[in-house]
Amino acid sequence: MSSGTRAGRTSASRVSCSRASFALLASALWLAPTAARAESSPLVVVLSSNPEAPFVRRLAAELSLFGYRVEVAGRDSADGELTAVLARHHGAALISVDQGRQTAEVVVAAQPGTTEQRRELERLDPRRRADTNAAVLAERFRARLTELGIAPAVQTAQPPRSPGKEAMPTPNPSPTRARERMRRLWLAGSVGASAGGLGVVPDAALELRAFPVRWLSTSAFGKLSLGRAQVAAPEGSADVRFWSGGLLIDAYPVRGDLSINVGVGALLVDAEMSGRASPPWQGRDVSVLVPAAIFEGGAALRLTPRVSAEVRAFVGACSPRVAVRIAEQNVASFGQPLVGASFGVAVGVF
Incomplete structure (x- = not known):
């Protein structure tokens, strides 16, 4: 092997070593600020x-x-x-x-x-x-x-x-x-029963509920009796059916998968009475509209983000009470007190 060949290889080796050293130095300089930033982070x-x-x-x-x-x-x-x-x-x-x-x-x-x-x-x-x-x-x-x-x-x-x-x-x-979307408008339907002096009467209700804030709702509702209360006397009998509608305001001290609400409401109760009588008395149909106030409470279980199962109960009173008269005599009355309970489902609209 000639001396010129050995000199060429030695020179190439030195260049390679210099390049490797430069690469290692550059890597160290790049990693040092990164490690310093990580160490200085809270x-x-x-x-x-x-x-x-x-x-x-x-x-x-x-x-x-x-x-x-x-x-x-x-x-x-x-x-x-x-x-x-x-x-x-x-x-x-x-x-x-x-x-x-x-x-x-x-x-x-x-x-x-x-x-x-x-x-x-x-x-x-x-x-x-x-x-x-x-x-x-x-x-x-x-x-x-x-x-x-x-x-x-x-x-x-x-x-x-x-x-x-x-x-x-x-x-x-x-x-x-x-950020989960809060649904501000809900539609609720329920079935239950009410009592106010004429026995227990099954009913159904529909409610439109709005949430201006997370812990407060305002609602408009309507309720219809699914059956008739019957009142009888020796002189005749009467069938009584109830319609009602009003407004509710509820607060939610607990709101989550399980929600709890308490509230107050004002409503109008329409009592439709159909009478039958024996001679010399005559039966007639009468409709009476009276105001009422209620206190209510309930709980709701979130089934999905848009569907909840609900149970509610209320107590209140009509003023004045609804009287059922047969042969000019008060034989029954309704509305003082007024109690009821229901079970239903609420669906978030938007």
Whole structure:
């Protein structure tokens, strides 16, 4: 082998080594700022008695996508106060999730120049899917920390890892998925029975219900007796049938998959009486319209986002009461008190 050939190979080897060294240096310079950004990102501790729950994993992934460093930890009775747990992890904030109670407690560490820690309690919406609740909670948490001047980094180096397993990052849900639509107009139908002095009379009702706000509804309804109450005396008999209609206002102290309502209503009751009599008396038909007021309460079970099963009961009074007269004598009366119950289905229109 000639000396010229050996010199050419030695020169090529030196060039290759120089290129490799330059590539390694460039990679190190590119990775250094990325690692620094990740290290400088605020640390958020996600605490749960079940760290592997889908809700917890989704919440950690959402926070990581926002740019926070996320550490998922298990919680037990020996942990003590949440503020102490946050201090042990040297984090900027902590979210303690209780899926049984559908709550998330947020603790934010004291900011420079202050000694006060912030604590807030978030309630999860039981009607939402777990991943939707996680996305909404992560967005609220990010907005809260940003207001306090604790902004996440633009990008993180790694998605969060829960103990023992890798948390799979999931795409950020669209706004339409994160915000469930509240249906403000409902149509309800029910069957039940009412009593007010003439025995129990079955009835059916139709109601149009509007929600100006989430916890309050106003309704217009109509009710029709499915049977007739019968009143008899030696001089004759009478069949009584009732129509009614009015307005209701209900408040919902509990609203979710199981909702509870209490309310008041004003209505008009039309009593149609058809009389039969023995000579010398004569039967005649009479219609009497009287006002009434009721107090009502009920519960509804959400079957689907648009359908609920409902049970309701009410108590009230007519003023004045409806009197049934046979042979110029009051033989029965109706409306003081007025009670009833019903079971039905409500459908969300829009």
